Amino acid sequence: MSENILEVKGLKTYYKTRLRENVYAVDGVDFALEEGKTLGIAGESGCGKSTLALSLMGFYFPPLHYNSGSISINGTDIMKLTKEQLRTQVSGREIAYIPQAAMNALNPTMKIIRFIEDIMKEHRPELTKQQVWQMASERFETLNLSPKVLNSYPNELSGGMKQRTVIAISTILNPKVLIADEPTSALDVTSQKAVIKLLKNLLEKKFIKSLVFITHELPLLYHVTDEIVVMYAGEFVERGTAEQMIFDPVHPYTKKLMGSILVPEEGMKGQKLAAIPGAPPNLKKVPAGCRFADRCSFARDECREGKVEIKVVDGRLYRCLFDTETLKEWYENEQQQ
């Protein structure tokens, strides 16, 4: 069995609003990621995906704050490091991040190579400028990116190109974990494909050891990731292999989420796409019981009493009071009506 590269336990982070309320956008998240594996995180807008991505980096910028929990990379809890240790030893080296808006992630008045030089000055100060150039152009070439990009300013690159450049920069130090926060959301389909190919390429060439891919586009996750986690109101509600999650979800929320995806198959025309009624709960005041209860058609009274813990039944991880058989039965009944 291979080692866990990334292990997150009970991670809780919150936003402090101007009215001094605490909004727990990530409310007790546990997961582990093995070497060579890819984990997809899916969910609606506002369920805490991007906050989780940022929180995993170990840096907290107001209004985001850290409450409790641990993030271990190769067994080292990065939350126990000082800020300076984190910056010099972890950021970019062990764990790297691809921001949601990669379009603006590059300093507009700086050539790409100057930025890479600055990164190297922090992490590999022994390298000369020529060596940095050598290293960067080799890496870009390996990733099918023209080394000419290095000598360009960000505004000279197209959107897809910029995104791929950002990915190449983020992974230039061969980080163990790469957190990609919606790297494809702002791109057209062709560029999306190029980005996915690039990420797979990075894994194959072992430039990165594992990938956390965050998106709201579930079908995309099926092509990229080994496992998928669905997040709702700051918590994980279900985890399973990509196959299981797409074709055989257990949790009512995952089911609804899958039902709301447009599948281009025969007979779809004219058929109404199911939407999940309502919106995720206000995280300032989370419900005591199941957080999805208010939007769940199977909700019972007991759902609203007490916290629902995640459980393992028949090898499936999900957060619901009922067993898989019951849920399946209810679901089929609903389909027939």
Add this chain to the structure above:
Amino acid sequence: MNAYTKYFVNKFLWYFVTLLIAVGLNFILPRLIEGNPVSIIVSQMTQGMTDSDTIKRVYETFMVEFGIDKPLGTQFLIYVKNLLMGDLGTSFGLYPKKVTDILASAVPWTVGLQLPAILVGWILGNVLGAVAAYKKGVFDKVIFPVALFINSIPFFTLAIIMLYVFGLTLKWFPLSGGYDFQMIPHLSFDFIFSVIRHHTLPFLSIVLVTIGGQAIGMREMSIYELNSDYVLYSKLLGIRDSKIAKYVFRNAMLPQITGLALSIGTMVGGSLICEIVFSYPGIGTWLFTAIRQLDYPLISGCTLLIAVSVLLANFTLEIIYGFIDPRIKAAQMEDH
């Protein structure tokens, strides 16, 4: 010729056309002012005279001497011809002084007052604005409203209040002029001291206003840049804060550089009000006097000087910008 050079040749031509139009307007506009400069001068000269024939002859002599008896078109041709030879004509009010001589004596005063004031105000303002944005907290809560307050006072009010408080009431500084009247400009400790004493109040008034405006602008720009995505991304790649601050302030400075170049460009005619309030012997005061006396050549001379320096500043700015901001360079190339 590459696209970039082409852009500048094209730009240069446009600036040249603008200059030509400015020359035309500089000539025409003063002459459209109601009144006749010669009658003003003659009525002063012939005070007490009763012989209307003499008055008439003096009047006609001046009309011919100043060349304003000829039709406007001919006058313009003569003006342009002289201009090409670097001659801006003879002042009416200070006849027979050459306009170029008057301007040459006034420019050092104006530049000496404005350039240090603008530079000091600009640098202090930008530093304060940047620090306020970076440090936030109490510092920002004090600096920002103060800067806003100073910047909102109309300049003439501020200058008059300063003159009243420090000049008239406290008598710390002299009320007017560039140096003590009884002195003859020469290089001596006394004279330099006098110049500095006269320089202080107008200098401070300009510095204060410049600081206010620059600090507000720089603060806004820095806050915008500090919140941009590349700051977060750079932090998450382990780049140290001091380097990120450099990225941020370099980018926040860009619009501020425009401000500096423009104020240096308009500097020559810039602080008209400041020079008038403090009776400072610069271009502003001369322009003011010239307009009151309908001194056509001097008005045209002053305004031409202002027009040329503004155009020059803008043109230089455009060249510099191409080098420091790739986004603008790209836009400039696309223009073509």
